Amino acid sequence: MIDREINRDRAVIFGTDAERYDRARPSYPAELVDDLVSLGGNRVLDVGCGTGKAGRLLAERGLDVLGVEPDERMAEVARRHGLIVETCRFEEWDPTGRAFDLVVSGQAWHWVDQQVGPAKAADVLAPGGSFAAFWNRPRYDPEIRVRLDEVYLREAPKLPGDLATVGSGSDDRTPRFVEPIEATGRFTSVEVHVYPWEDTYSRDHYLDRLRTHSDHMLLAAEQRDRLLEAVGDVIAAVGGYLTVGYTTTLIHAVAARREQ
Numbered sequence: 280m281i282d283r284e285i286n287r288d289r290a291v292i293f294g295t296d297a298e299r300y301d302r303a304r305p306s307y308p309a310e311l312v313d314d315l316v317s318l319g320g321n322r323v324l325d326v327g328c329g330t331g332k333a334g335r336l337l338a339e340r341g342l343d344v345l346g347v348e349p350d351e352r353m354a355e356v357a358r359r360h361g362l363i364v365e366t367c368r369f370e371e372w373d374p375t376g377r378a379f380d381l382v383v384s385g386q387a388w389h390w391v392d393q394q395v396g397p398a399k400a401a402d403v404l405a406p407g408g409s410f411a412a413f414w415n416r417p418r419y420d421p422e423i424r425v426r427l428d429e430v431y432l433r434e435a436p437k438l439p440g441d442l443a444t445v446g447s448g449s450d451d452r453t454p455r456f457v458e459p460i461e462a463t464g465r466f467t468s469v470e471v472h473v474y475p476w477e478d479t480y481s482r483d484h485y486l487d488r489l490r491t492h493s494d495h496m497l498l499a500a501e502q503r504d505r506l507l508e509a510v511g512d513v514i515a516a517v518g519g520y521l522t523v524g525y526t527t528t529l530i531h532a533v534a535a536r537r538e539q
Contacts, residue, residue: 311474322378322381382404434502480522
């Protein structure tokens with residue numbers, strides 16, 4: 280069971296450095312965006328849109344995107360990128376009768392109350408519309424993983440074991456989010472798709488990325504600085520650049536047509 284209070288606190292920590300989040304966090308693979316666009320329809324609701332990293336990709340394809348974001352600081356960055364954003368937690372957001380062809384949530388659905396969110400997504404979808412939640416999970420060269428694990432065990436021993444940022448631990452989000460969607464009885468199908476891709480980071484860019492993750496942001500400043508310096512030393516030792524493989528997992532569900 281997800282601890283809603285912890286999630287609620289951590290969900291709004293990203294706004295303390297929204298600009299860094301926007302520039303440092305990874306994007307999403309073009310194949311995923313192609314598949315989302317191919318689902319049809321034009322009206323998109325982006326739940327937990329953050330700075331608009333996912334919503335902008337859809338807007339660039341000509342779709343009409345509305346974001347819902349609990350943190351005004353994140354929402355303001357998304358607006359500067361051209362998105363329309365309403366500031367509210369999705370669970371409390373009033374759609375005022377609006378319906379959408381596609382509800383997406385990139386890297387954010389785990390902050391939503393699973394007893395409320397799936398049914399609300401079904402409520403705002405047009406019949407036959409699609410819900411799509413997706414997450415990036417990093418993969419590392421085994422030798423790099425060993426070095427990074429050593430750093431985290433030494434400098435931040437409470438983090439390893441469930442640390443998605445460096446690809447350690449077990450962070451398969453699929454079962455715990457598929458089950459609440461299916462339990463609503465409001466979707467005719469729920470499918471899971473995966474998209475492998477990779478990106479290469481300079482030392483500074485990678486450390487910037489780590490600074491945007493809530494588990495790192497919550498560390499004491501001195502401990503975080505020691506950790507990042509040590510991670511930076513690992514990257515410097517392999518030439519100053521780090522290639523990270525990603526697996527983007529998509530949960531796609533189709534809203535049932537309502538009885539007349």
